[in-house]
Amino acid sequence: MNKKNGIAAEKSPLVFDAKFHAYFLKPxxxxxxxxxxxxxxxxxxxxxxxxxxxxxxxxxxxxxxxxRLAIAYKNLDLCYPEMSENERxxxxxxxxxxxxxxxxxxxxxxxxSKKSLQKRIEFQGQENIDAAIAAGHNVIxxxxxxxxxxxxxxxxxxxxSVSGPFKSMKxxxxxxxxARARSKFGTLIYTREAGLRPIIKxxxxxxxxxxxxxxxxxxxxxxxVPLFDVxxxxxxxxxxxxxxxxxxxxxxxxxxxxxxxxxxVHILPPLDNFPLGDDQLDxxxxxxxxxxxxxxxxxxYFWTLRLFKTRPEGEQRFY
Numbered sequence: 001m002n003k004k005n006g007i008a009a010e011k012s013p014l015v016f017d018a019k020f021h022a023y024f025l026k027p028x029x030x031x032x033x034x035x036x037x038x039x040x041x042x043x044x045x046x047x048x049x050x051x052x053x054x055x056x057x058x059x060x061x062x063x064x065x066x067x068r069l070a071i072a073y074k075n076l077d078l079c080y081p082e083m084s085e086n087e088r089x090x091x092x093x094x095x096x097x098x099x100x101x102x103x104x105x106x107x108x109x110x111x112x113s114k115k116s117l118q119k120r121i122e123f124q125g126q127e128n129i130d131a132a133i134a135a136g137h138n139v140i141x142x143x144x145x146x147x148x149x150x151x152x153x154x155x156x157x158x159x160x161s162v163s164g165p166f167k168s169m170k171x172x173x174x175x176x177x178x179a180r181a182r183s184k185f186g187t188l189i190y191t192r193e194a195g196l197r198p199i200i201k202x203x204x205x206x207x208x209x210x211x212x213x214x215x216x217x218x219x220x221x222x223x224x225v226p227l228f229d230v231x232x233x234x235x236x237x238x239x240x241x242x243x244x245x246x247x248x249x250x251x252x253x254x255x256x257x258x259x260x261x262x263x264x265v266h267i268l269p270p271l272d273n274f275p276l277g278d279d280q281l282d283x284x285x286x287x288x289x290x291x292x293x294x295x296x297x298x299x300x301y302f303w304t305l306r307l308f309k310t311r312p313e314g315e316q317r318f319y
Contacts, residue, residue, distance in 0.1 A: 014190055014194040014198045015188050015189065015190060015198075016166055016168075016175075016179050016183075016189045016190060016191055016194075018176060018179040018180050018183055018189075020176065021172075021176075023172075024172065024173045024176065029171065029172075029173040032171060032173040032174055032177070033173070036110075036177060039106055039107035039110055039111070040107060040110075040111055041107075042104050042107045043107030043108050043110070043111045043112070047261040048261070050101070050104050050105070051101055051104075051258060051261065053104060054097060054100040054101030054102075054103070054104045054105075055097045055100070055101065057100040057104075058093075058096040058097030058098070058099060058100035058101065059093070059096070059097065061096050061099070061100060062092060062093065062096040068304040069092065069096075069304075070319075071303070071304050071305070071306055071319055072092055072095060072303040072304050073088065073092065074318055074319060075303045075305075075307055075308070076088055076091065076092070076303060078228065078230045078308060078318070079227075079228035079230065080228075080298075091298075091299055092303075094299040095299045095300070095301075095303055098147045098256065098299055098300045099147055099302075099304070101147070101256065102147035102148065102150075102256070105151075105256075105263075106150060106181075108120060109150050109151065109154050109181050110177070110180075110181050114158060114185070117154055117155075117158065118158070119262075120151075120261070120262055120263065121151045121154060121155045121254075121262065121263045121264075121265060122155075122262055122263070122264055122265070123155060123159070123264075123265050123267065124264055124265065124266050124267065125266055125267035125268060125269075126159065126265075126267055128250055128267050128268070128269050128270065129141070129160070129208070129250055129267055132248045132250075132270065137246075137247065137248045138203050138204065138206070138245050138246055138247035138248070139160075139203075139208045139209070139247055139248055139250060140203065140208075140209045140211055140238070140241060140242060140245065140247045140248070140249045140250070141156060141208055141209065141210050141211065141249075141250050141252045141267070142211050142212075142213060142238060142249050142250065142251050142252065142286070142289065142290075143210060143211070143212055143251075143252040143253060143254075143293075144212065144214045144253055144290055144293050144294065144301065145212060145214055145215065145301070145302040145305060146253050146254060146255065146293075146294075146297065146300050146301050146302065147256065147300045147301075147302070148253070148254025148255055148256055148263045148265070148297075148300060149212075149254065150181065150182075151254045151256075151263035151265065152210075152252055152253070152254035152263075152265045153182050153187070153210060154181070154182075154184070154185070155254070155263075155265045156187075156208060156210055156252075156265075157182065157183075157184065157185040157186065157187040158185045160207075160208040161186065161188075161202075161206060161207045161208065162186075162187040162188070162207060162208050162209075162210055163187070163188040163189075163190075163198075163199045163202035163203060163207040163208070163209055163210070164187070164188075164189060164190070164199060164209055164210035164211060165189070165190055165191070165192055165194075165196070165199065165211070165212075166178070166179065166182070166189040166190060166191055166192075167191075167192060168191045168192070168193075187210075188202055188207065196237070196241065200241070200244055200245055203245040203247060204245060204246075209241070209245065209247070211238065211241065213234070213235060213237065213238050213286060213290070214290050214307075215305065216232065216233050216234075216305075216306060216307055216308065216309050216310050217233070217235055218233065218310055219233060219310050221235060222234055222235055222236075222310065223236050223279060223280065223283060224312055225280065225283045225284050225286075225287050226284070226287060227287045227290060227291065227307070227308075228291060230308055231308075231311075231312055231315075232287065232307065232308055233308075233309075233310035234283050234286075234287060236279035236280070236282065236283040238275075238282065238283070238286045239274065239275030239276070239277070239278075239279065239282030239283065239285075239286070240275070240279075242271075242274060242275045243275050243277065248270040248271075249270055249271045249274055250267055250268060250269070250270050250271075251267075251268040251271070251289040251290075251292065251293050252265065252266065252267050252268070252293070253265075253266050253293040253294075253296050253297065254266070255296060255297035255300055256297075256300060266293075266296055268289075268292070268293070271285060271286075271289060306318075306319050
């Protein structure tokens with residue numbers, strides 16, 4: 001039973017199994033365990049030193065990972081064509097620094113107490129969700145792949161009963177680490193293979209759904225809807241979820257404030273007049289909201305993702 005703020009949801013048997021297994025100790029996973037130990041040691045360091053180290057590693061990554069740099073460069077060319085070359089280079093420098101800082105910050109997500117996390121992650125606009133819950137509405141939080149994603153999931157999990165999908169990896173120990181971090185405060189997570197039905201059931205029972213719709217998952221089941229005026233293969237599911245769950249949809253992004261050494265989780269007002277029941281129009285509204293979220297802290301979005309890898313028939317690939 002998952003309880004928070006007076007809400008209870010029966011735990012589905014399809015919830016991701018975050019138990020430890022003996023085979024996790026096999027030699028092929030020792031490098032992952034090394035990362036886990038290293039994350040704890042970094043967690044013990046002063047914030048300013050961690051950020052300085054992240055900046056240095058980000059500069060190194062930008063110079064040696066030419067493939068990801070080329071992807072990010074192309075994405076910026078597509079989404080911000082008005083950006084000058086000098087602006088783009090400065091943008092990419094800050095972007096890779098933000099990525100590496102977030103990797104080093106993962107230790108405080110894993111190891112930090114509830115009290116310490118409250119000091120490092122703060123809400124802006126939480127009253128938007130609280131007002132919807134008080135009015136009897138179910139809630140879907142639509143977030144994006146920014147460097148502050150795990151901070152947003154952590155903050156939501158501390159404040160609400162949360163349920164959401166989980167993208168499993170090829171490394172079961174890495175899956176276990178991420179699952180343990182996300183379910184630290186009772187969040188229910190499901191692999192994509194489990195489908196959305198158990199999550200919908202949780203939301204109808206009062207859980208907040210955490211949903212990420214900004215990846216390009218291929219042509220199957222996708223429609224092409226503009227993102228920054230570029231046709232993007234997008235899964236038209238959010239509108240259907242909102243209708244099925246009878247939920248308000250709140251755009252959300254987490255940004256790192258280097259001056260305060262804090263993540264700020266921005267919860268925007270719910271999507272207006274959503275859903276309309278038309279996949280094309282609802283997905284267009286969703287992508288416009290994604291653009292709005294990206295522009296809150298654009299350098300901290302995951303521009304190294306192949307956002308536009310699937311192209312309409314006959315159109316040349318970008319990457």
